[in-house]
Amino acid sequence: MQIQIDNSSNYPVYQQVIDQIKRDIALGRLRKNDQLLTVRQLAAELVINPNTIAKAYRQLEQEGVITTKKGSGTFIAQLDSQLSQSVRKKIIDQQIERLVVDAIHMQVDREKLSQWFSQSLDQFNWEQA
Amino acid sequence: MSERVIEIEHLTKYYDGRCVLDDLCLSIPRGSVYGLLGRNGVGKTTLIRILLGLEPPTRGRVKINQIEPQDLTALDRSKIGYVAEGHNLIQRYKVEKLINLCKDIAINWDNDIFKKLTDLFNIPMQRRVKELSTGMRAQLNLALSLSIDPEILILDDPSLGLDTVVRRQFLELAIEVIQKEGRTILFSSHILSDVERIADHIGILLGGQLVANCTLESLKDRVKKLRIIFSDQPPSTLYLTDVINQKIKHREMTLTIANYNEQKQRLIEAYYPESIDEIPLSLEDIFIECTDPQTVSLSA
């Protein structure tokens, strides 16, 4: 588990941890039932306040991304989003819109964007979805 | 155990007629890492010295572990570790003599921790404290303070003059401390990237007052820098509140604003700018913006 934290970013550190863990899962680097480092271990390794790590882990647990088994540790859980299909669509649509707006501003045409999009999709591990 | 480990109530301090600290109110919860920031000479060291009972306040009260500094017993003091970059050590003593002194006075001395740290830092025993380099002195100071396993660790500019490796060691040790139950760290520093890593609360001192006193997350959340581009000459003012900084150049206005919310966004949009972009601010950026003399207060 390799996490890179950019301390000077405006983006909160705990959110960076969450995003990177999610990204690792999406890329297939972390699979279901893989064990994560404990809060203490990760805090010591990244030299970051353990409360920050704890917060990230808590949120991931709430979202069902990870589970903690007492005595054993923290593991990647079965991906099972609690959100309804319509809410999921709304969130994804917003992000797609941002992407398309940027592409238009940078004069990237529809075909090229499609091509690049497909290439990106291929990078990821779709079994979990 | 109480929730608030350090309490500062309406603290005012005058030096030779000059007001260094002005009606300061601040409290640090147990288990947190509080980063106290401020430019040189602003009063961070004074604040810490008053907290430790080395100086009396002019007005107001401070409490450490619920007790006022002048009432601290030896047992109370044994729970407080103080690192001031080695300045507070007795300079003329040999290192070994100083260590033995600390060992004998200490109520709970953990020699394993001390051995581990002196080996790690490679501290020479036979030299006098004043002959050590700044870094070594700071390391000695830290080793002595950590070996009493303090509940409260107060670091006054611990990283000044230290090289990169030693600074990282300090941070790692600080994290080790905070991992233990009920430990609290107060540290003042100039190295904002270090503060950003390990602090969860921030206080910024300016002109004797706290212009920010909240969690780090909250601070980053509330202070935003916007790059607003207009099609024509920007208006001289957008009639917004909490503006920390404003610069206008050609068609571009750079605005640093606190407590940014949707309402403020709508106010800006009312001027029909071409674009509004958010520029990410690091703690260092926020600090520089906030310590501009005409700054607004960001208390929690």
Add this chain to the structure above:
Amino acid sequence: MWTLVKRELSDVVIFLITIQIITITALAISGSYLFEALEDKPYGLPIHMYSILTIGGIILTWLASIFGCYQMQTDKTHKVSTFLCTLAATRQTILLSRIITGLIFTLLPIILTAIMFYIALQFHPRVFDLGQYSTILIKMFFTLTLLAITNYAFGLQLGLSFDKDQKQIDAGKFLLLLTAISLLLIILVYLKGIGLTCWMILLLLSTCSFWLLFNKYTKVPL
């Protein structure tokens, strides 16, 4: 507490050995006058007994006040208390350890001299019958003790108040001030004579001085 006393002793040891040598020498010299007088009895005992007070006493009391001052000043210069009070120690115990050290060394010459005298007198059969004068001897040593303690207390007090940086008065004049105070106290003893009144006054002065010292020391910025 013992750690603090030990520390203080080790810090002042060189200064103290100097004091010991000087005062014991002085007391021994003045004591030798006493023996001469006892041998020949030219002027009668009382005057020569006072010689102990005059020579040895002046020197001892003067050095006691200087020592008190020295302790406080070196503390300020080397910031010893500043460091100590961030450790598991209170200002009171730090000051107390300092005073204990001071008292040990201020009273040591007196005790040593008294022992010296006693031993010497054992071997001097002709004056062994010092009976009627033994009370006076004891009274004299007691007065000297009180005098030394009072002077020491004043030395500490002045040492604490004197701030080189503020340049209110310079070191030379300060030394003169200490000397003047020592002399005043000795004159007081002469005027009042070695007796209860004198002891009461000295006791009162030293108690007040120590009390003020504690009060001030617990509040002063370090």
